[in-house]
Amino acid sequence: MSMGSESVKVVVRCRPLNDREKALSSKMVLSMDLQRCQCFIEKPGAVDEPPKQFTFDGTYYIDQTTEQMYNEIAYPLVEGVTEGYNGTIFAYGQTGSGKSFTMQGVTEPAAQKGVIPRAFEHIFESIQVCWTQNTKFLVRASYLEIYNEEIRDLLGSDTKQRLEVRKINKSGRTV
Numbered sequence: 001m002s003m004g005s006e007s008v009k010v011v012v013r014c015r016p017l018n019d020r021e022k023a024l025s026s027k028m029v030l031s032m033d034l035q036r037c038q039c040f041i042e043k044p045g046a047v048d049e050p051p052k053q054f055t056f057d058g059t060y061y062i063d064q065t066t067e068q069m070y071n072e073i074a075y076p077l078v079e080g081v082t083e084g085y086n087g088t089i090f091a092y093g094q095t096g097s098g099k100s101f102t103m104q105g106v107t108e109p110a111a112q113k114g115v116i117p118r119a120f121e122h123i124f125e126s127i128q129v130c131w132t133q134n135t136k137f138l139v140r141a142s143y144l145e146i147y148n149e150e151i152r153d154l155l156g157s158d159t160k161q162r163l164e165v166r167k168i169n170k171s172g173r174t175v
């Protein structure tokens, strides 16, 4: 099945060992077959046990960049949003696994600029291209933190203020 035909795609990104892990002489237990989108996790010390094998819609190893991930995964999704479709990019992983690195990113090197700034540039470039006197665009953004069951508005004047989740109708909730 081609990547384009899936409505939900799950891709995995592996980050390099951090300084703490290097200082502990930790070993990489994860390897990938990027062509087949497979990842293999071996149990340290268990030489005769075959590695556990998982297949995803995309696999990104330590030397892949956010630029590459964006072009392959996020670009078509954001492009769809500019055409009126809904799209969600959801970063999931344990603490320190690289969610912020992927979503927010770093300015140097440029190839590791995050998905969020790339999506903003992409959306505003599309608007610039389509803009005519008769076309109006409305871009809204919110930035919420959900941490330990508590919700905060990171764009609000008081980012420490806890927000309540309210039911607005049968199926909807708002904060």
Ligand SMILES: Nc1ncnc2c1ncn2[C@@H]1O[C@H](COP(=O)(O)OP(=O)(O)OP(=O)(O)O)[C@@H](O)[C@H]1O
Pocket (backbone or CB within 6 Å): 014, 015, 016, 018, 062, 093, 094, 095, 096, 097, 098, 099, 100, 101, 102
């Ligand atoms: N692909 C990568 N290449 C190089 N460094 C990375 C990569 N992914 C993550 N890192 C580094 O690993 C560290 C942890 O990453 P990050 O802060 O993004 O994790 P997180 O999943 O957002 O953690 P938390 O849930 O605790 O906020 C950071 O120092 C980050 O720079």
